[in-house]
Amino acid sequence: MSEQIVVKHTADLKDAPEEFRNAVAKLVISHAVNELYGAQVFDEPAIALAPNPYAKWLTCRVAMEEYGHHVRFRELGEEMGIPAEKMTPSEKRPLSIFEFPLQSWEEFCVIKLLADLAEILQVEDLLHCNFHPLRNLARMTMPEERFHAQFGEDFCTELVATEDGRRKVQDAINRYYPMLPAFFGASVSRNNEIFRKWGIKQRTNDEMREDFLGRAKELVEDKLKLKLPPLAAAA
Amino acid sequence: MGDPAPRTVGAALAPLNALRNRIRLASWFAAVGEELTTAERWDTRAYLAGLGFADTGVAAVPDWKQAAAVAKSPDWSRDWWDREESERTALLARAGTLMPEHELMAALSWVMELSASITHGAAAIAASRSGVADQALSRVAAGAAAQSAYQAALAAIGHDGESEHPFSIKFRLFEAGRWPLGITGGSFHLF
Numbered sequence: 001m002s003e004q005i006v007v008k009h010t011a012d013l014k015d016a017p018e019e020f021r022n023a024v025a026k027l028v029i030s031h032a033v034n035e036l037y038g039a040q041v042f043d044e045p046a047i048a049l050a051p052n053p054y055a056k057w058l059t060c061r062v063a064m065e066e067y068g069h070h071v072r073f074r075e076l077g078e079e080m081g082i083p084a085e086k087m088t089p090s091e092k093r094p095l096s097i098f099e100f101p102l103q104s105w106e107e108f109c110v111i112k113l114l115a116d117l118a119e120i121l122q123v124e125d126l127l128h129c130n131f132h133p134l135r136n137l138a139r140m141t142m143p144e145e146r147f148h149a150q151f152g153e154d155f156c157t158e159l160v161a162t163e164d165g166r167r168k169v170q171d172a173i174n175r176y177y178p179m180l181p182a183f184f185g186a187s188v189s190r191n192n193e194i195f196r197k198w199g200i201k202q203r204t205n206d207e208m209r210e211d212f213l214g215r216a217k218e219l220v221e222d223k224l225k226l227k228l229p230p231l232a233a234a235a
Numbered sequence: 236m237g238d239p240a241p242r243t244v245g246a247a248l249a250p251l252n253a254l255r256n257r258i259r260l261a262s263w264f265a266a267v268g269e270e271l272t273t274a275e276r277w278d279t280r281a282y283l284a285g286l287g288f289a290d291t292g293v294a295a296v297p298d299w300k301q302a303a304a305v306a307k308s309p310d311w312s313r314d315w316w317d318r319e320e321s322e323r324t325a326l327l328a329r330a331g332t333l334m335p336e337h338e339l340m341a342a343l344s345w346v347m348e349l350s351a352s353i354t355h356g357a358a359a360i361a362a363s364r365s366g367v368a369d370q371a372l373s374r375v376a377a378g379a380a381a382q383s384a385y386q387a388a389l390a391a392i393g394h395d396g397e398s399e400h401p402f403s404i405k406f407r408l409f410e411a412g413r414w415p416l417g418i419t420g421g422s423f424h425l426f
Contacts, residue, residue, distance in 0.1 A: 053316070053417050054306035057378030058371060064351040064381060071348070147370060154371070 004199060010079040014035040019028045020198045024131045025082055026191065027200065028029070031122075032087035037098045038115075042090070045101075055155070059108075060153060063212035065144045072137055079133070096181045106159060109174035112152025114216055118183045121208050121215075130199040152165040153219060160182050160224050173220060180216075181231060184209040211226045247333040248342055250391035252402045258350050258384055261358035264376060264401040266412030267302070267426045268365065271295045275413060280423055282415070285316045285401030291418055299367040305424045312418035317392055322402065323386060326393035333392065343388055351374035351377070352389060369395050376414055383409045 037140055043063035050056040074087045086092070097115060099113070102108055126138035159165035185192055185205040195201035201203050203211075220226050260342040269295070271279075279293045296302050305311075330339050358376035362369060388405035394400040408415050408425065 027256060052307050052309070052311055053379075054375050056316075057375045057376070060382055061351075061355070061374040061378035064347060064378070068348070083385070114416065147374075151371070182411065 003012055006132070008132045010076070010133050013080060017198075019030050019194060020131075020200070021080075023191070023194045023198060024134060025080060026078070027084060027126070027195070028073055028077045028080065028086055028105070029092060030078055030136065032070055033089055033092045034098075034119075035066055035070035035073060035093060036087075037061050037095070038119075039070065040110050041098045042108060042115075043067075044134050046105065047107060049065065049102070049105040051105060055105075062112075062148055062154065064229065065148070069144070072141065072225055076133055078138055081220055095183060097176065097183075100175075100179075104168065104172070105155075106165070106168035109152050109155040109159060110176055113156050113186060113219060114150040114152070114177055114180055115183075116145060116152060116181050117215055117219070118212055120149055121212050122183070124214050125201045125208060128202060133202075153223070156224055160226065167226070170226050175225060177207040177216065177220075177228055178231055181209050181213065184212065242282050244338055247330070248338070249393055250387055251342055251346065251421040254346065254384075254388055255349060256392050258353065258405075260412040261353075261368070262412040263380060263409065264361035264412060264414060265357075266297070267361060268298050268405050271425060272349060275408065275411065275425065278348070278408055279415070279423060281399070282401045282404040282408070283423055285329075285404065286320075286322070288315060288418065288423070291421045294422040294424050296416060296424050299362050299365055299369070299372060299426075301370075302414060302424075303372050303375070305419050305426075308419045310420050315418040315423075319386070322400075323384055323389060326386075326389040326400075326402075328349040328393075329395070330389060330393035339392070342392070343385060344391070346384055346388040347381055350404040354380040354384075379414060379416075383415075 005020060006194050007020075007024075009012055010036060013021055032166075042067050043059060047063065048060050049057045074084065077087050078084060097111075100112075118144070123138045123142050126134055127142065129135040129138065156169055159169050186205050187204075190206050192201065192205050196204070217228060220228050276293055280289070283289060283291050285294075296305055311334050333339075355373060355377035359370075359373040359374070362376070383402070383406050386402035388398035390402040390406075394403070405415055414426040416426055418424075
């Protein structure tokens with residue numbers, strides 16, 4: 001059902017149908033805002049919570065990479081003619097997860113483990129996007145996103161080696177995991193229909209959500225030997 | 236009180252131009268693991284004295300594996316980290332009196348973006364020359380270097396004392412190819 005249109009350069013976007021242009025702009029704004037929110041709300045405060053200089057400097061670097069992703073999306077948006085102020089948190093309501101202030105290192109590691117996994121899925125879906133500047137940006141961003149999720153997995157693995165750490169990581173999973181499936185949007189979504197119609201994205205929101213739930217289960221239950229909370233009860 | 240005049244803001248930001256060049260030209264991580272020079276020991280002592288740790292000894296770190304172990308060590312000095320943090324906060328507050336917040340943040344972001352774009356690659360190359368391929372460790376090194384560049388930028392804008400600020404001295408150690416790892420087990424470790 002994908003319309004056969006490929007836009008190789010930002011300058012060619014003006015010749016694309018309005019629906020295509022609007023859809024691409026929505027995605028770029030969403031990524032620019034959420035990358036900045038993530039860096040400000042989670043990564044920067046986590047530097048103070050990190051348990052030693054190694055973890056502090058690594059978190060500092062990760063914060064800079066997340067901020068760098070915001071800059072890349074914002075620059076693409078500006079090339080597309082989107083005003084810079086539309087790509088900052090003051091103009092667009094953030095995802096609900098960003099409204100919960102970070103309180104512990106364990107929470108941060110769980111956010112990297114699971115929220116960055118959700119982000120990976122969103123970026124993966126753009127790897128074959130037919131708006132090539134966005135596709136290229138997704139390809140450039142992906143290795144760092146994967147590293148950030150690996151950061152979460154590595155530190156969570158280290159934390160669950162102690163009983164106290166296990167309890168804290170499980171508690172953070174119980175509180176943050178239920179918010180994450182909503183990342184992928186509604187099951188019936190006009191936006192997603194338009195994204196797929198034009199070949200900007202590849203999968204339905206439900207397909208991505210199912211994939212996320214499966215991968216999260218593998219990480220939390222199979223690797224860390226912890227439990228995912230039931231989503232219906234938490235909703 | 237209104238915002239400082241543009242001429243004043245320009246003068247306050249002028250030292251950053253030199254710092255940006257130094258960030259570009261620094262020998263990031265090129266001397267890690269080598270024997271410490273007398274000048275580096277003097278600089279490290281001056282840095283420590285400036286932060287109030289004049290009695291702390293200086294220890295050389297021979298390789299990347301040891302550097303990671305020092306940075307992860309449970310007996311790292313929180314006093315040292317907190318002292319740097321209180322210096323950072325004081326400099327930021329003073330810099331904030333010299334220019335509008337958005338200009339200060341833009342200038343500091345510029346320094347961070349520049350250092351971020353340079354230091355990770357330099358750390359990865361230096362580590363690989365020593366046979367170390369550790370994505371996390373090269374990022375740790377880059378994070379430390381970027382933090383130092385940020386601290387040096389704040390010192391360049393906000394320090395008005397006669398003696399050189401400890402953050403400027405620490406940055407000079409990075410600039411010379413070293414990685415100052417901090418106080419652990421009662422000694423300051425320099426890689």
